[in-house]
Amino acid sequence: MSVNISEYIEQDLESRIRSGSDLPDRLTLSSIAGMYDVSLTPVRAALDGLIERKLLVKQENGRLQLGATARARSPRAKSAPRPMPPVDHDAAIGREIILLSLRQHGLQDGVDPFVREEAMAEQHGIGRSLVRSTFQRLAGGGLLEHVPRCGWRVPRFDQDEMDAYLDIRETLEVKALDLGRASLDPEDVERMIEGNGAPAVQRGAIDNTLHAYFVKQSGNxxxxAFFASNGRYYNALFDYAALGARVVAEMAAQHVEILEHARARRWAKARAALGHHIQSQRPVMEAMIASVRQGD
Structure with a gap:
């Protein structure tokens, strides 16, 4: 990557500040993290750089406001180009592995289930060592399996395995919501609701962090550990399956329903909406598998 994610956020925020446009209504860590769909860590690093260069100022109460350098921007600043986001090779290669996994569903055992570092490196125009590092990270999340003296094996999608995972996921996420309800931060809930509003749906980039948030707030x-060990493969599958505009809109509406019930402390309705949302991914995946096989 030419820049890392914190450098990209810093450069992009600088461009937005100098042009005076496309900034979140509230300059907070959580709102900026939601805008870029990242954790708070790279946002903190980016803001430190902007504060050091006086583009932002942190007030005594901790709130951020535009600094003197930003207010003195040039009239020509609006034409300044925005930086290109860093290429996420893990995500790009991960999506390709997911597609290969889906294409193996229902095929004969003779189909080659392995991917090669050299071919993947050539396809993406990157070094083989970078591909190997990406494969190792994907293997840690269950997206690949390293077989000594053979290479990297793509797991074959199994409908029964997915059904079993969804059942356990529903049980554990609902339990996580029950355990963490007292520690839900209203500001976090509002951010996630906003991240599933109409503008986010139109961009096709809705906020899907409520699941990880409930698990984290549970303190269990x-x-x-269950989701760290088992969740990445299926989360990647569900993210890939939800690429269509109609599915994105449906998922966003379900997220908002869950979060609004949680905000109003209607816990029984929040639990039911969460369970329905998780189980609704079954038909989405079935449609995606049918689409992939038709495309082949």
Missing amino acids: RYIE
Whole structure:
């Protein structure tokens, strides 16, 4: 990557500040993290750089406001180009692995289930060592399996396995919501609702962090361990399946329903909406598999 994510956020925010446009209504860590769909860590690093260069100022109450350098921007600043986001090779290669996994569903055992570092490196125009590092990270999340003296094996999608995972996921996420309800931050809930509003749906970039948020707020390390060990493959599958505009809109509406019930402390309705949302991913995946196989 030419820049890392914190450098990109800093450069992009600088461009937005100098042009005086496309900034979030509230300059907070959580709102900026939601805008870029990242954790708070790279946002903090980006803001430190902007504060050091006086483009932002942190007030005594911790709130951020535009600094003197930003207010003195040039009239020509609006034409300044926005930086290109860093290429996320993990995400790009991960999507390709997911597609290969889906294409294996229902095929004969003779189909080659392996991917090669050299071919992947050539396809993406990157070095083989970078591909190997990406494969290792994907293997850690269950998206690949390293077979000594053979290479990297793509897991074959299994409908029964997915059904079993969804059942356990529903049980554990609802339990996580029950355990963490007292520690839900209203500002976080509002941010996630905003991240599933009409503008986000139109961009096709809705906020899907409520699931990880509920698990984290539960404070239960066994629930966290389950999703850390088993969630990445299926989360990647569901994210890939939800690429269509209609599905994105449906998922966003379900997120908002869950979060609004949680905000109003209607816990029984929040639990039911969360369970329905998780189980609704079954038909989405079935439609995606049919689409992939038709495309082949």
